[in-house]
Ligand SMILES: NC(=O)C1=CN([C@@H]2O[C@H](COP(=O)(O)OP(=O)(O)OC[C@H]3O[C@@H](n4cnc5c(N)ncnc54)[C@H](OP(=O)(O)O)[C@@H]3O)[C@@H](O)[C@H]2O)C=CC1
């Protein structure tokens with residue numbers, strides 16, 4: 001455990017909880033975590049884990065080496081402005097908010113004409129809750145190698161990490177892996193319903209669908225062959241899979257997925273514009 005790491009979550013909801021679950025006891029001690037959130041029930045949950053928690057920012061923030069902004073994008077400006085007086089030169093700021101660019105948050109945290117420099121923007125996902133997340137990260141150019149390594153180590157506590165170059169790429173990460181678990185759950189829901197429609201019971205459908213998704217993704221991850229080849233191996237000429245894939249193709253499945261991801265990416269850019277005041 002890195003006893004040096006003192007950490008504040010600004011916003012103690014779903015994603016902070018997921019990140020906290022991976023970090024506390026591994027990368028930092030519970031008593032070195034400080035949470036700011038307006039909701040008493042949320043604060044209580046964090047206190048039960050041994051963290052300190054408060055409804056508003058205070059001097060305790062200044063003792064935290066890393067701040068993780070984990071509020072909704074719509075709340076980020078207010079949260080940043082309320083916390084700004086407690087920044088110290090050593091504070092590393094990490095934001096997980098969708099859309100809001102590193103430059104915008106840097107401006108909200110800095111002085112006029114002098115944006116905050118030590119800032120890493122990242123996009124985790126909810127499998128972080130079970131240590132199986134993946135997080136895309138980007139850093140402002142002035143962020144040191146040590147700060148980059150610190151941010152990466154933190155996110156590694158809840159899964160894998162991928163560095164990208166800029167805000168646009170982080171919006172693409174958001175559309176792929178940030179929102180991606182929801183696409184998988186939607187597909188899973190559809191498979192479960194399809195199984196039930198064909199006469200399987202809930203337990204049978206759940207066991208078969210979960211093992212299929214997990215087995216196929218593990219096979220794709222371990223195989224040197226591209227997914228298209230693995231797909232062809234399942235597809236016997238004139239067989240059942242070919243019949244199913246013909247329906248996917250007629251209905252434009254791949255195009256739907258790509259359009260959905262484009263919509264997610266566009267929404268990230270839209271949020272950035274709407275909230276950049
Ligand atoms: N959910 C996901 O899959 C992912 C989410 N994200 C990003 O993570 C961020 C948080 O999402 P999520 O955890 O789902 O959201 P939640 O709503 O679960 O958590 C946000 C928390 O922040 C609190 N809050 C609101 N304003 C402030 C403030 N000024 N200071 C401190 N706390 C405040 C909220 O309180 P209240 O409810 O009272 O407003 C809430 O408890 C978002 O920006 C989202 O884009 C990133 C990756 C994946």
Ligand SMILES: O=C(O)[C@@H]1CCC=N1
Pocket residue numbers: 098174178179
């Ligand atoms: O839906 C959202 O806006 C957030 C960002 C990625 C996942 N959830």
